[in-house]
Amino acid sequence: MNEVNLKDKTFEVFISDTEIAEIVHSISNQINNSGVKDPLFISVLNGSFMFSSDIMKNITIPNTEISFIKLSSYLGTESTGSVDELIGLGKDIKNRNIIILEDIIDTGITLEKIISLLKKEEVADIKVATLLFKPDAYTKDIHIDFIGKSIPNDFVVGYGLDFDEIGRNLPHIYKLKN
Ligand code: IMP
Numbered sequence: 001m002n003e004v005n006l007k008d009k010t011f012e013v014f015i016s017d018t019e020i021a022e023i024v025h026s027i028s029n030q031i032n033n034s035g036v037k038d039p040l041f042i043s044v045l046n047g048s049f050m051f052s053s054d055i056m057k058n059i060t061i062p063n064t065e066i067s068f069i070k071l072s073s074y075l076g077t078e079s080t081g082s083v084d085e086l087i088g089l090g091k092d093i094k095n096r097n098i099i100i101l102e103d104i105i106d107t108g109i110t111l112e113k114i115i116s117l118l119k120k121e122e123v124a125d126i127k128v129a130t131l132l133f134k135p136d137a138y139t140k141d142i143h144i145d146f147i148g149k150s151i152p153n154d155f156v157v158g159y160g161l162d163f164d165e166i167g168r169n170l171p172h173i174y175k176l177k178n
């Protein structure tokens, strides 16, 4: 399957499942060797579900835990405008060593919101791991500890990433064909 059609668009293979597996191994090894103690991985749904699952299978750190969150925006009172909240954080994470698992970091706006909400929970430390990173789109100063692959500003889909909610099931990562 070198090409796939999703809705009215054609996508071509960009990162194969074999290359993804190599990237995942490399990130897992870096995390395993980072010295982090009793980590609580926080997987950002929906996009990170496949990446998180593959990463976790390679983590060998004692007392590893994982939780899943979603970032949700809702309209607050008129004075506050739009407000962000983390859905799914059903436990006390105070003093925990957090490793955020993201599928892709583009502008960094989502990451910044997630980090500011996690900091309110008085966590001990926050590290960030992302499968994909778009350096040319990134607008933030937040350091990203573990980057799988830096990519150009192309739209990508597959391996958890969606195009209008479809394509998450694809085993390879595809990019929009021009
Ligand atoms: P950011 O807040 O601009 O960093 O964007 C983060 C979110 O945008 C990601 O979690 C994805 O859901 C989505 N996103 C950004 N680039 C892509 C892409 O190329 N394909 C699919 N989703 C993307």
Ligand code: MG
Residues within 6 Å of the ligand: 044, 045, 046, 047, 048, 103, 104
């Ligand atoms: Mg996402």
